Amino acid sequence: MSGPIKTINPATDEPLAEYALMNDDQVDAAVEACHKAFLDWRLKSLDDRAAVIRAIGKELRDSKDAFAKLMSQEVGKLISASHDEIELCAAICDFTADNGPSELADEEREIPGGTGVVTYSPLGVIYGIQPWNFPCYQAVRYAIANLMAGNGVLLKHAANCTGSGLFLRDVFERAGLPENLFTVLIIDHDQSDTVIEHERVRGVTLTGSDGAGKVVAKKAAENLKKTVLELGSNDAYLILQDADLDVAVDACVTGRIYNNGETCVAAKRFIVTARHYDEFVDRFTQKMRAMKMGDPFDEDSDLGPMARGDLRDTLHEQVTDSVKKGAKILCGGEIPDRTGAYYPATVLVDVAPGQPAHDDELFGPVASIIKAKDDEDAMRIANDSRYGLGGGIFSQDEDRARELASRHFDTGMVCINGYNLAIPNMPFGGVKDSGYGREHGGFGMKEFVNAKSLYIA
Structure with missing residues (x-):
């Protein structure tokens, strides 16, 4: 295991903070705790989940100045862009809270001799590997959709915005999200592979380069786990x-x-x-x-x-x-x-x-x-x-x-x-080496669910 993560202000080259990597036992315990939190969260009604997500949007806006300052210090974003990013994330929460209950509601269909029901059941713990360019948005984009779906969420953020990942966790919990349901893992690449392999992890999502996407997709495929990949481009x-x-x-x-x-x-x-x-x-x-x-x-x-x-x-x-x-x-x-x-x-x-x-x-x-x-x-x-x-x-x-x-x-x-x-209300994602799967627009809420068929005679 490598040494601690040290964050640096790219505008001044001055150190910001230092974070100790978790050891393997701590990582396993964190995944298990997320799974335990999921077991309760999955039973919450869609409206109850939506209420917490709406509160997260409010807490993001209330924390905007402090969060924006941290992001600009960690990754060099213009402070105006950091404010814009947090407002976008709050809008994603609003859209998800407004539309999640209807997007994920049971659907009844006619079948011979009875009634068919399509119900969307959460899968479990979803692992996200995210980059540094939008420290709040990259995490919110997949986390909010999966929390609405009833899943637990793990985040491995880019090392240089570790502080932003932890800040976001605290925002979520201040807004009423159960502890451990959104868990930040401070880990290295070898430990990340172990997380993908973990029996409690049911899906993996990555935003990053096409090279990183190939590595993560291969590891997930070896363990028969679905992936969503949002990779690079030269638009x-x-x-x-x-x-x-x-x-x-x-x-x-x-x-x-x-x-x-x-x-x-x-x-x-x-x-x-x-x-x-x-x-x-x-x-x-x-x-x-x-x-x-x-x-x-x-x-x-x-x-x-x-x-x-x-x-x-x-x-x-x-x-x-x-x-x-x-x-x-x-x-x-x-x-x-x-x-x-x-x-x-x-x-x-x-x-x-x-x-x-x-x-x-x-x-x-x-x-x-x-x-x-x-x-x-x-x-x-x-x-x-x-x-x-x-x-x-x-x-x-x-x-x-x-x-x-x-x-x-x-x-x-x-x-x-x-x-x-x-x-927020339009799908986000690409084709070819830019990856697969969609986020936003209601699509992200159904990427990691079990579309379950019920046949009622």
Whole structure:
């Protein structure tokens, strides 16, 4: 077992806190305690569960300032983005409380000679492995749905936001969630494999890279446990020949730098038809060049630090490798001489297959611009990716854009003439190497339930 977890403020490189890893016996005891709490929680009525979840939303709002401050300290988020994140999480609680009882209610169906009933029974303890880019949201996204379904929930959060995971546990319990029903595990990767294997664990959900998804899915499959995977992406945003450039440029800049560019569904590849290419590149680059790096607590900052120095260095290596293979930097692209894990808003053109900027996920404020001959070529380039989480289309013909999005865009979510991160009443998830399964919109509540058939004569 490795040493304690030490969290670092990425804006200042100063230490924040230290957390001892749990030993194997403590991990086993924590899983068993979660299972015991589940045995009582599963018998609560849907309305009773919903009432607790509604209270969690209220407690999140009441704790917003303290929680937002901690998140910004741990991962470098702009303080405004941290506030937005907590409000989104509270809205998820509201939606779940409002809709959970009806989504999970028994359904009666006609069967020969009697009545059929479909009832949704909770499975048990669900294990979530979550990343650092949205310390509250990533955990809330799967936890609230599974608590509504009647399951117990385990969280292995990213090491650098350990404090946020523990803060969230305390929020849940202050709101009335039974102790141990939402349990934070402070563990290493080897112990995580043991948790997946644990007989009390009935399902596993991961948000992370496609590489991590393959490892976790394999381990879960070896133990015949269902998984939900929300993995990386290099989301394409298409500027079609009839696009409104004013709308497109503003939305694309926002979509690329929001949350310091560290977002699974960030706008990452900008595929621009020849008609608009030169003007889009010029206007987009001007706006990206104007993005001010600074203290995440400073209201004038447009871009905080990346969450860790090693993540910043990896991003820079991807940029450097892309340039070696033919890409050209129009702005940014250099590590600044300052304290903290900062990286400037960066624009790459002449992006082509074989470059990380084209093929891989650049998880930070780096934009890849690709020229397309026409609308058909733009859609071809967009779909020429192993990923398929999100994407976008800019067109003044909304009906045509909708048809392209629904029939031709091979991705889980598509924004039309704008940029959206996540909305509680809409499904969230991807296809191809971006994973499988859905969260939000009522779908997440049924990912880890037993849809049980009752045949009544």
